[in-house]
Amino acid sequence: MTTPSGRLARAVLDGAHARGWTLAAAESLTGGLVVATLVDVPGASAVVRGGVVAYATDLKAAVLGVDPDLLALRGPVDPAVAGQMASGVRRVLSADVGLATTGVAGPDPQDGHPPGEAYVAVSTPAGDRVLRLDLAGTRAQVRAGVVRAVLALALEAWGDASAADDVVPDDGQDGGL
Numbered sequence: 001m002t003t004p005s006g007r008l009a010r011a012v013l014d015g016a017h018a019r020g021w022t023l024a025a026a027e028s029l030t031g032g033l034v035v036a037t038l039v040d041v042p043g044a045s046a047v048v049r050g051g052v053v054a055y056a057t058d059l060k061a062a063v064l065g066v067d068p069d070l071l072a073l074r075g076p077v078d079p080a081v082a083g084q085m086a087s088g089v090r091r092v093l094s095a096d097v098g099l100a101t102t103g104v105a106g107p108d109p110q111d112g113h114p115p116g117e118a119y120v121a122v123s124t125p126a127g128d129r130v131l132r133l134d135l136a137g138t139r140a141q142v143r144a145g146v147v148r149a150v151l152a153l154a155l156e157a158w159g160d161a162s163a164a165d166d167v168v169p170d171d172g173q174d175g176g177l
Contacts, residue, residue: 005144008151009037009044015160016047016097021125024095025051025150026064026085028076028102029118033147049095054085060102064088075111076102079130082119086130090123097158098123099150105139116142120150122157129157 002010016023025034035051038044052063057076060066065088066081074081082100090098103118104110116135121128131153135145 005037005148005151006040008148008155009041011160012151012154013038013041013044013047015155015158019096019158021047021096022049022094023047023097023099023154024049024089024093025099025101026060026089027051027053027100028055028060028085029105030101030143030146030150031055033143034099034101034150037147037151049093052089052092060085064092075113077104077110077113077117077119078102079119079121079132082121083123083128083130086121086123087128096125097154099154101146101150103133103142103146105142105146107139115139118142118146118149120146120153122150122154124154124157126158129153 027034032051032053038048054060054063057071060076061068061071064085066084070080082102085100085102086098100121104113104115106115118133119130121130133146133149135142
């Protein structure tokens with residue numbers, strides 16, 4: 001059986017392909033899981049350009065173009081940082097759509113942010129969206145919930161929110177979506 005993340009990935013890839021769009025991801029706390037989830041779907045190469053794992057804070061500025069002053073002032077766990085990561089990966093990887101994840105997977109707090117606090121962002125030709133998440137669970141559950149959240153936000157950002165509703169069951173295992 002396909003997982004909720006796999007079904008979301010298929011819906012995101014189908015939606016982007018139907019629009020003639022390409023995708024790229026900038027990942028921090030997910031460490032490549034977004035791109036891995038997307039490329040698990042056969043045919044993903046028609047849409048996925050690639051990803052940047054900017055786990056270290058300085059890479060968010062150096063590679064993705066996140067404002068260093070913003071990072072110094074607010075740190076990496078911030079909605080504006082997530083938004084700049086999404087638009088930055090669009091630019092760096094020449095993609096139509098940028099996805100981004102940043103936050104605290106746990107088990108310990110980071111810079112005053114509790115485990116499970118995360119931000120996902122999507123930058124598209126139609127505009128940008130950022131969503132705050134407050135997820136419970138283990139480190140693995142938080143990371144999986146963030147992957148599902150950024151994929152669902154992509155569908156919502158381009159008007160396919162019903163597709164996300166169709167593929168993510170309301171079984172209490174969705175990481176707080």
